[in-house]
Amino acid sequence: MDRSCINHRIAQLQHPLLQLAQKLTKDPVDAMDLFQETALRAVRKSHLYKDVEGSNLKAWLKTIMRNIFINNYRQKRKKNTFYDITENTHIINSLNPSANRGENHLLMEELKAILNKLDDDKKTPFIMHYKGYSYNEIAEKLDLPLGTIKSKIFYARKEMKRDIQHKYGERPVLC
Numbered sequence: 001m002d003r004s005c006i007n008h009r010i011a012q013l014q015h016p017l018l019q020l021a022q023k024l025t026k027d028p029v030d031a032m033d034l035f036q037e038t039a040l041r042a043v044r045k046s047h048l049y050k051d052v053e054g055s056n057l058k059a060w061l062k063t064i065m066r067n068i069f070i071n072n073y074r075q076k077r078k079k080n081t082f083y084d085i086t087e088n089t090h091i092i093n094s095l096n097p098s099a100n101r102g103e104n105h106l107l108m109e110e111l112k113a114i115l116n117k118l119d120d121d122k123k124t125p126f127i128m129h130y131k132g133y134s135y136n137e138i139a140e141k142l143d144l145p146l147g148t149i150k151s152k153i154f155y156a157r158k159e160m161k162r163d164i165q166h167k168y169g170e171r172p173v174l175c
Helices: 003-012 014-025 028-044 057-078 090-094 103-117 121-128 135-142 146-168
Strands: none
Touching: 003 014, 003 028, 003 057, 003 090, 014 057, 014 135, 028 057, 103 121, 103 146, 121 146, 135 146
16 A cells, blocks of 8 residues: 555544544543554555455554554553662662761671571571572582571571560661
């Protein structure tokens, strides 16, 4: 179909297409933008439309419009999503210049003391997991079954949590 012919047919279908655009966007300005983008794409891709008996230009244009709307919606949603690419959240927390470094140092010393109270069979897997090793890597390095490693780390956390709650009460403040 040539461009002048498709331009004329799009102009004839403007009203129902604008209604669909309004229904999709719920905003008259966005609806007009969507209609214009649909018309532009239809003119550019007019060579793909075969004007034979049984073909429906209106349905083809509505499909183009719906696809453009979905793509734009996904793009907007993706732009509004925040991805934190920092390796550790301590970087974010360390940017606060008013944070009391001495207080943080004391808390870390107390946590290290609580960690050092653990038995070595629990402390070693816990520290390895804290450093980023996976359960499988820890199991291989310590030559222990995977389930044993998971339970040792679980009980180390549980014991440390109990000691922290005993020292600071029910709700410890660690930040």
